[in-house]
Amino acid sequence: MTTKTNTKLYQLNKAMIGVVVALGLGTAMASSVTQAADNVSLEEAEAIQRKLVTLDTHLDTPAHLVRPGFDIMERHTYGHDFSQVDVPRMQEGALDGGFWVLYTPQGPLTTEGYQQSRDTALLRALAVRTMVTEHPETFALALEPDDASEIKKAGKHIVYMSMENSYPLGTDMSLLETFYKFGLRMAGPVHFKNNQLGDSSTDPEGVKWGGLSPLGETFVSEANRLGIVLDGSHAHDETVKDMIKLSKTPIILSHTGVKAIYDHPRNIDDDLLKQLAESGGVIQMNAYSDYLTALPENPERKEAYKGLMAMVKQGADHESLLEKRREIEHEHPAVKASFDVYMKHFLHALEIVGPKHVGIGADWDGGGGVDDMMDVVNLPMITQRLLEEGYTKEDLADIWSGNALRVLQQAQDYAASLKTASK
Template structure:
């Protein structure tokens, strides 16, 4: 959304100088009135993404958030020039910490890592005050977007760094955190993950996880169920006094993957006011087959780290594994899904629950991006496609940001009521 003060002033001047009513020409029929183009509609919307993993790049010496960095699928897709080209006003910038062992030493390291990541987000804003501004409320979001600055909301993906004390959420809240995702790839102290196959599918929230949902409600923080098992999300819905958001998720009816949700479950989430933000992570959109060369390299990597879980290994082992994995992906890129498949997930969600409960959370810089939508500069394609499908500008206003802001306001109101 952009302010148009000059246009308003010009209109006022024209009005003051307009001829008398008797001299004016009749207005053209409504059916021949000029209509806005998809690009113009996109430009005047508040366009938010619910899951920007871009903070992971902020400490890299070769990355500059203000520069037009060379795009790298899945890892370098958001910077200010690309946001400008794509009309992205901002969104939730993610404090992500990989899941590690449930030990005192690892907890301490995770808390320090998450704190450092949040400080990097705050530094990005402080270093570029004319470009970015922190948002703490839904009203802040609308004001900042109208000013032309980029909106910086903060979320946490994987609450593992909160250790065994939900009151640690307060420290992150005090510095601007407004959304909390409890779980990631593996079960943690708060509950079951959608992708931890070492535990039963019906593993829900632990007592500590239930307390974390209550603490989020008390603080006015939105609850994110992405990556959590269906059982964990159902527990969140039962406990939370405000709707649950799935910030980067897809539909099982389009592709049956553990990270996606069944149609009937999405409908239950929507009935409670929740929202699904469709992701663009290729492996969750459709079944893809690695090239023979990539498969051979991955098998060699597996043999090299036989018996080692890179997610729970020591830092040195984890670093070596990730370095090898990145080298393999650079030489033999993983297969990618397409913009059409991304839209298939989105259109299915819209068919099921309508524009009041669907948005976009593409997982930029965290593995997201598809052929035909490689970085955030391509976001206007979504608007163009949805308009072609018959959705209105009012629908798009909800999809691109209105639904997230509604849930934020509900969380803010619940906090005020609790106080």
């Protein structure tokens, strides 16, 4: 049975339940579904979630690993240091782990820019590996899909690595194999601006390549050869379409929303969402408030942040910067999207492509977070809401990790097939 057929059958089954309830037919069936949905407590949802392998596909937490004074083993608070992930909060929120991101900001498309970014990315990868080696009782590096369940069984947290913005590769795509050997298993070509690999969805100057660049096409084929999952988040729609067309394996959107709920360039429309699913791909739902709904302007906050950026350029120490940011947040607090708005994006994606093609990538420590869910502690709220909407434990297993791991398995299977064919 095809993916498309599976999705349609799933949507039809859910629709039929709605018809039964609306018409008052099959009272026993309808009431049992309604009863189950009405009586899901947060504690019950958390208990169910703890039995699953739970992964978030976009943890920007490695940025904190290189920050002075940050200890991943200690409990932090968002209000104090604006971090959202650490071991105590992962345990409280029933998060087993995920894809820990090697992020470098976009710089000039020059040899010097590429080299500086490459070195930053390698140091970030080293920081992730160091976290694992310094806390072997708590973390384990994951390289293959099956590693996730084995690591969970061992009572440890799961550490896959991904690269957001492959600008550090410069024009030497052989560097992708270097990062693969470090443990990289997912990579996206672009971030906020266009680069040597393709077009971003948010470059103020518009498109440069009309999708992937010629070098970006080489990037896709090299990722396929190695068994690295391609990530289309932040990429322009035309870049995503090129990735789907050229990749020999399904791609992922590691942290993205839907345009049907909020028409923002970082989100995708239903047609592209269906194209993604029909190719076997997965969308992981983003919780970055600015991409979920239109938020009110706050000129005073904007001006205050200019002062903070000036302090950064002047080389202020980290504690001074934190103190200034806390002051700004107190005097000009940010308006966040609501949890309900986040779930509207989530539920719409599920309605369009079904639970075999949707997962979770909230952009923790990278700007993610909505009212009532500002760190990983409150992740069981997602499970609770999905159960209330009628999604099953099997659906939740797919959503929390199964879909992303299936895409990784397909990437690795293809890479293995190339090695077999070459013998």
